[in-house]
Amino acid sequence: KAGVTQTPRYLIKTRGQQVTLSCSPISGHRSVSWYQQTPGQGLQFLFEYFSETQRNKGNFPGRFSGRQFSNSRSEMNVSTLELGDSALYLCASSFSGTGGNEQFFGPGTRLTVL
């Protein structure tokens, strides 16, 4: 069974630009969560999508948005990039059925904002 894939793996942008990151969950998984990870803050929850609907949202500004498609693939978009957006962006998928759903993480997209 293929794991969670994220593209691209590395990205360099300049301030003010926008970026779109993609996440393909494990086949059969309907939930996709996005996280920002920085050395000082650890893993910060961005949002979670389940069956194309945003189910939970973290405390990030509106510049961060996401969506989920009917095949459960998800994208997140960051507009008007700031230097502080440089981070490892992780997505995680889970089946989100009953009981003890494990979140399986992708390898992440390393975003550098110059």
Added chain:
Amino acid sequence: KNQVEQSPQSLIILEGKNCTLQCNYTVSPFSNLRWYKQDTGRGPVSLTIMTFSENTKSNGRYTATLDADTKQSSLHITASQLSDSASYICVVSPDPYNQGGKLIFGQGTELSVKP
């Protein structure tokens, strides 16, 4: 406030030695606690998961313990190897469905195993 605190922040040990990482949590209600291993530049990988009624769970050289009364967990690594060098993250879920927005992450312990 729901919180997960890990100690130490970083740890250096020699190859072959054992070590123990700590996780204290103040999360209510409590559903499960999971330890993840994250190699540099990679996504976290689950090592163990424990629910309220479980005291210990092993995965090879990794053994996690849980004391739900004192709200403490530990991850013990036996006979460390160079490949154990990574960040170890403790994650507590108040939600049995482990919805992404409900998970409480610790800051992680950075373990470095030296030859």
